[in-house]
Amino acid sequence: MGAGTRAVHLGRPPHQPDQPLNEPITPASTFVAGGDREYGRYGNPTWAAFETALGGLEGGRALAYSSGLAAVATVLDLVGHGATVVAPRNCYNGTILQLADLEARGRLRTELVDVTDTDAMVKACEDAALVWLESPTNPALEVADLPTIIAAAHEAGAYAVVDNTFATPLLQRPLEHGADLVVHSVTKYLAGHSDVLMGAIVTADDQLHGVLKGRRDLIGAVPGTFEAYLALRGLRTLHLRVERAQANAAELARRLGEHPAVGEVRYPGFGGIVAIVLAQGAMAADLLTHKTRLWVHATSLGGVESTFERRRRWKSEPATIPDALVRLSVGVEDVEDLWEDLRVALDDLTG
Ligand SMILES: *Cc1c(COP(=O)(O)O)cnc(C)c1O
Numbered sequence: 058m059g060a061g062t063r064a065v066h067l068g069r070p071p072h073q074p075d076q077p078l079n080e081p082i083t084p085a086s087t088f089v090a091g092g093d094r095e096y097g098r099y100g101n102p103t104w105a106a107f108e109t110a111l112g113g114l115e116g117g118r119a120l121a122y123s124s125g126l127a128a129v130a131t132v133l134d135l136v137g138h139g140a141t142v143v144a145p146r147n148c149y150n151g152t153i154l155q156l157a158d159l160e161a162r163g164r165l166r167t168e169l170v171d172v173t174d175t176d177a178m179v180k181a182c183e184d185a186a187l188v189w190l191e192s193p194t195n196p197a198l199e200v201a202d203l204p205t206i207i208a209a210a211h212e213a214g215a216y217a218v219v220d221n222t223f224a225t226p227l228l229q230r231p232l233e234h235g236a237d238l239v240v241h242s243v244t245k246y247l248a249g250h251s252d253v254l255m256g257a258i259v260t261a262d263d264q265l266h267g268v269l270k271g272r273r274d275l276i277g278a279v280p281g282t283f284e285a286y287l288a289l290r291g292l293r294t295l296h297l298r299v300e301r302a303q304a305n306a307a308e309l310a311r312r313l314g315e316h317p318a319v320g321e322v323r324y325p326g327f328g329g330i331v332a333i334v335l336a337q338g339a340m341a342a343d344l345l346t347h348k349t350r351l352w353v354h355a356t357s358l359g360g361v362e363s364t365f366e367r368r369r370r371w372k373s374e375p376a377t378i379p380d381a382l383v384r385l386s387v388g389v390e391d392v393e394d395l396w397e398d399l400r401v402a403l404d405d406l407t408g
Contacts, residue, residue, distance in 0.1 A: 060114060060227050061296040068110035068289060080106035082286045099274050103282040107289040108257075111247065114226040114295075115239050117261035120269055121285060125222065125242025126151050127278035128256035131269060132218055132238055133159060133187070140165050140186035143210075145172035147197040149220065149242075150374055152189065175202040182209040190236075191220040192229070195358075196368045196384040197377070198323040198332050207235045222246070222359070227299050228327050232261050245359030246329075248291040249298050255280045255288050298361060298389050302329030305395060306387040312396055318345075318403040320381070329388075330358060335381040341406050342367040342381045348402035351394060358386035363395055 058066070070076045086097040094100040104121045112119035122128040129152050136142060144156060146169035156167040170181045172194060178201070182188055188210035192201035203219065210217035218238045219231035225246045231239050241247055243255035260266050273279060280288075310324035310331045320336035335341040346354040346365055355364045356371075365385045368374050387395070 063113045064110065064295045065293055067113040068106035068108075080286075080289065082282050084282055098277050098279055101279075101282050101285065103285040103289070104280055107285045107292070110289060110292055111226075111241070111243075111257055112259055114292075115221070115259040116226075116230055116232045117239070117259040118263070118266045119257050119259045120266070120273060121243070121280045121288075122256035122258070122273070123278045123280050123284075124254045125240070125244055125256035126155065128240050128242075128258045129155055129220075131272055131276070131278065132216075132240055132258060133165070133189075134272065135216060135268070136165055136186040138164065141168060141184050142166070142187045142189060143168045143170060143178070143181045143185040143215075144189035145191055145194050145199070145201070146170060147172070147194045147199060147375060147377055148189065148191040149195040149222070150368075150371060152191070152220070153375065154373055156189075171199075172201045173199045175205055178202075178206045179209040182206065182213045182215060185210065185213055185215040187216040187218060189218050189220070190231075191223075193223045193325045193328060193330070195223060196330075196332055196382065198325050198330060200325050203229075203231060203234045203236070207231075211235065223328055223330055225295060225299055225328075227296055228303075232259065237262060237265060243288050244357065246299060246302075247295060247359075248288040249295065249359060249361060250287070250291050251357065251360035251362065251364075253284050253287045253291070255284050299329065301389040302387050303327060305329070305389070305392045306331050306385075308392050309385070309387060309396060309399070313399070316400070316403050318406045321379075329386065331385045331387060333383050333385065334379045335383065335406070337381075337406065339367065339369065339380040342383050343370070344406060345383060345402050348405060349398045351390065351398040352385075352402075358384070360386065361389045363388035363390060 108119040207217040219236045222242045239259040241257040306329045314322045321334040323332040
């Protein structure tokens with residue numbers, strides 16, 4: 058089955074008379090005793106439907122969480138006390154902040170590396186217990202050599218984890234490259250409509266799946282049934298949304314590169330996220346984000362609507378991200394409308 062067919066068909070009730078086509082929302086804190094679920098923290102049929110669909114897309118078994126960062130925290134908790142975690146220096150800011158917090162409390166050691174420097178990453182793997190990868194990175198849009206770094210992590214006996222939020226399983230399936238775990242902020246492309254916070258972990262390793270499920274049962278970072286329903290409803294059109302966002306992004310990246318107000322365009326050649334560095338600096342970037350009519354000034358990404366922001370407006374964003382970098386989450390609107398809105402605002406900047 059192709060990815061589009063999987064996105065549409067997986068995780069549905071059986072084709073039987075009077076069954077609904079979609080798994081319903083099941084509000085339940087408890088279930089009649091004697092089954093596998095028993096209690097609302099241990100499982101819910103609506104999460105299970107979402108997990109079936111996402112697992113089928115990534116090629117493993119999925120577990121849903123209350124947010125992407127809850128999934129990140131769950132994965133980082135796999136390593137022993139004082140162990141070393143290697144991560145990209147420019148990866149998602151929330152992940153960097155979690156690592157810094159864990160390090161400050163003596164829970165683990167972190168080594169932040171330029172993820173595009175494969176030799177440096179491979180070298181850093183030597184003393185790692187867990188190698189965190191994100192590719193493309195948020196918001197620098199750096200691409201990692203996943204197969205090489207995953208192999209180096211395994212050589213060192215470390216877990217290899219890939220945050221696949223930007224690429225989605227349609228453009229990249231890290232489990233096929235040997236990754237032990239894939240992490241998602243479901244909040245972004247998978248749900249895709251800027252109305253849900255949810256996360257997920259996917260693995261092809263049954264033992265790891267069991268460990269993670271046990272931790273989720275204990276800690277309780279579970280999604281709501283309504284959220285899981287919305288996420289699955291969003292997932293049904295993932296292939297259409299990603300295809301359109303990617304086509305729009307590629308075209309906008311090309312046109313932005315020719316505009317005099319834009320000093321640099323970063324686009325890895327796939328996906329729906331583009332970053333630009335304004336030639337006239339951070340003030341120009343802030344002006345841009347307030348001059349448009351369609352593009353919404355907002356954080357987050359991966360929704361049907363186009364949004365953008367200057368990332369360094371967040372004090373915690375690392376200084377390795379240019380001050381004038383604006384991350385554009387390209388939506389599924391008509392590309393000519395998106396361009397016209399941007400072009401007018403950019404023309405205004407160059408006066
Ligand atoms: C947003 C994001 C997260 C965190 O997910 P939440 O759902 O906001 O908790 C993790 N990784 C990446 C790459 C993200 O963009």
